[in-house]
Amino acid sequence: MTDNQSGRSVGTVSRRKFLASSGAIGAIAVAGCSETDAENGSGELSGEVVVKGSSTVFPISDEMAQRFMNQYPNVNVTVDPTGSGGGFENHFCPGDADVNGASRPIKPEEEDHCAENDVTPIEMHIAGDALTMAVSPDNDWVDCMSFDELAQIWGEDAAETWADVNSEWPDEEIERYGPDTTSGTYDWFSENVNGGGHTTEYEGTEDDNTIIQGLENSQYGIGYFGYAYYSENEDRVKAIDIKKSEGDDCGSPSLQAASEGTYPMSRPLFIYPSEEALQREEVYEFINYYLENSNADWIADEVGYVPSNQDMVDENTSKLEDAAGE
Known part of the structure; x- marks a missing residue:
């Protein structure tokens, strides 16, 4: 573990004194200066930031990391998709990661695990997603x-064939592709759609991307993932489309529907x-x-998620300042 990962501060000065001495650093972060400005004004900031967690949050965090490093070339930000639970359990709560992305709130047992290692997680709601269920284009x-139909396919007592769910569907074995059990997407779907369980089959x-490939090559396949991966692979x-119950209208996954809360599988x-x-x-x-x-608009345009609103930004910034003793 590097000195930066073990929790040592940069130098011995306070944050306020550091920012005062570095002059343009704060302005660069706010204004988004050119690479030349970054080289001239951000060279004093260095170190390593380790980000683990949700594969759903990964595209946002990875893009943030790339843009941040363009402005702060002496800081190395690594982002790895380990799953929400896998990130908490194996990296963040043991103190080996600085940030964990999650597609569901942290669990009480994960908070206890963090506390055992003197790690204090700060929750920040940063985007919205339309969890997407997909099949082969040949379906x-x-x-x-x-x-209810989704739960018949994905619940603990899962149907074996499509016809078991609906007699008008093919009498062919269902091939399922989904997130690992360490995934927050797995947890959210199990709790909110399946009623708490999930098939192991x-x-x-x-x-x-492995789920995308599986569906692409399997006429009888079905799988689920974050909207960003669907928007990249619509072809x-x-x-x-999804509806909560039989009497409801079907809703298509989209950023607008997720933002308005009209899509049944919208989630934070x-x-x-x-800290x-x-x-x-x-x-x-x-x-x-x-x-x-x-x-920022690019979160929707380039990544495929619903950006934060200003209230969320303000609330998260307040949490950040409180955690840092501002």
Whole structure:
């Protein structure tokens, strides 16, 4: 573990004195200067920021990291998709990661695990997602499914064939592709759609691109993942409209529907920096940059998620300042 990862501050000065001595650093973070400005004004900030967690949150965090490093070339930000639960359990709560992305709120047992290691997670709601259920483009028998039908496919007592769910569907074995059990997407779907359970008869992975490939190559396949992965691969898979119950209208996954709350599988996305890591300048500045840009248009246009609104930005910024003793 590097000195930066172990929780040491950059130098011995306070954050306020550090920012005063570095002059243009704060202005660069706010204004988004050119690379030349970054080289001239941000060279004093250095270190490493380690981000783990949700594969759903990964595209946002990874893009934030790339943009941040363009402005602060002496800071190395690594982002790895380990799953929400996998990130908390194996990296963040043991103190080996500074930030954990999550597609569901932290669990009480995870908070206890963090507390055992003197890690204090700070919850920040940073985006919204439309969890997407998809099938092969060759699937011509289903366009909309209810929560009950989804639970018959994905619940603990899962149907074996499509015809077991609906007699008008093919009498062919269902091939399932989904997130690993360490995933927050798995947790959210199990709790909110399946009623708490989840079949073990599926191919689980933390690589959502593997799910895309599985559906692309399987006429009788079905799988689910964050909307960003669907928006990148609309020509490779077919999204299924969703309704909560049989009497409801079918809703298509979209950013607008997620933002309005009209899509049944809309959900919040989070990042959890630790209070201890925020005492290090490079971590504080990365999270500050993340929050300042969390309502940017490119999050919807380039990544495919619903950006933060200004109230969320303000609330998260207040949490950041409180955690850092501002």
